[in-house]
Amino acid sequence: MKRIFIIFLPLIVLFSYFLIKTYFKADDMEKVEKPFVVILLGPPGAGKGTHAVELSKKLGLPHISTGDLFRENLKNNTQLGQKAKAYMEKGNLVPDDVVLDMLFARVSKEDCKKGYILDGFPRTIAQAKALKGKLKDVDYIAINLQVEDEKLIERITNRIMCRSCGTPFHKIFLPPKEEGKCDKCGGELYQRDDDTEAVVKERLKVYHDQTEPLIEYYANEEKVLSNVDSRGAKDIVFNNLMDIIDKNIR
Numbered sequence: 001m002k003r004i005f006i007i008f009l010p011l012i013v014l015f016s017y018f019l020i021k022t023y024f025k026a027d028d029m030e031k032v033e034k035p036f037v038v039i040l041l042g043p044p045g046a047g048k049g050t051h052a053v054e055l056s057k058k059l060g061l062p063h064i065s066t067g068d069l070f071r072e073n074l075k076n077n078t079q080l081g082q083k084a085k086a087y088m089e090k091g092n093l094v095p096d097d098v099v100l101d102m103l104f105a106r107v108s109k110e111d112c113k114k115g116y117i118l119d120g121f122p123r124t125i126a127q128a129k130a131l132k133g134k135l136k137d138v139d140y141i142a143i144n145l146q147v148e149d150e151k152l153i154e155r156i157t158n159r160i161m162c163r164s165c166g167t168p169f170h171k172i173f174l175p176p177k178e179e180g181k182c183d184k185c186g187g188e189l190y191q192r193d194d195d196t197e198a199v200v201k202e203r204l205k206v207y208h209d210q211t212e213p214l215i216e217y218y219a220n221e222e223k224v225l226s227n228v229d230s231r232g233a234k235d236i237v238f239n240n241l242m243d244i245i246d247k248n249i250r
């Protein structure tokens with residue numbers, strides 16, 4: 001009897017070990033497979049687009065901006081694109097349900113299965129509430145990029161861009177070697193029509209009225225909102241973003 005026990009004991013231990021290992025492995029995989037969504041908040045010019053591009057590369061998740069969604073739907077002349085166009089041609093804002101339909105069609109595509117990065121959406125509390133319904137089985141966090149208005153105005157009104165290759169410059173922080181000329185291709189540098197102080201102030205006003213309340217909205221949800229100081233150097237801000245994501249992923 002004793003001998004049989006001695007022979008079987010290692011087998012039992014081995015069997016239990018594999019059973020436990022398989023169980024925990026399965027559990028781990030389930031966690032990884034849950035989609036992870038990053039919502040980037042912050043005023044225009046705070047760096048949402050720039051950081052979204054880098055995060056997308058680093059995390060391997062698609063970057064979804066409302067601007068791109070509109071352009072894609074218009075270019076492919078989808079039903080939603082036609083709807084949006086009808087409003088835009090009359091000079092009206094595209095209503096929430098059209099924007100939401102575009103977004104939900106996009107995020108149900110295969111490449112969004114592991115998650116995605118939202119840039120410029122949601123823009124209003126109503127949109128955030130609709131999104132919440134969509135994010136039921138998803139881990140999501142919202143990161144608020146903080147920059148004060150004066151700094152944003154300085155950033156945006158000094159932005160210049162190459163007419164030929166699109167490389168961005170900044171009159172103060174990233175000036176071209178030769179004034180008015182692109183370092184890369186020698187093309188002519190210009191300022192976008194909507195990068196003037198008046199336009200920026202108007203966009204900031206809309207932001208404060210409609211979008212800023214989202215910060216409180218997400219702050220009221222448990223463990224969703226983080227704030228990041230976005231005034232400093234791009235790399236430092238990006239590292240802070242990654243720290244927050246690393247802490248929240250899984």
Ligand SMILES: [Zn+2]
Binds near residue numbers: 166187
């Ligand atoms: Zn150029």
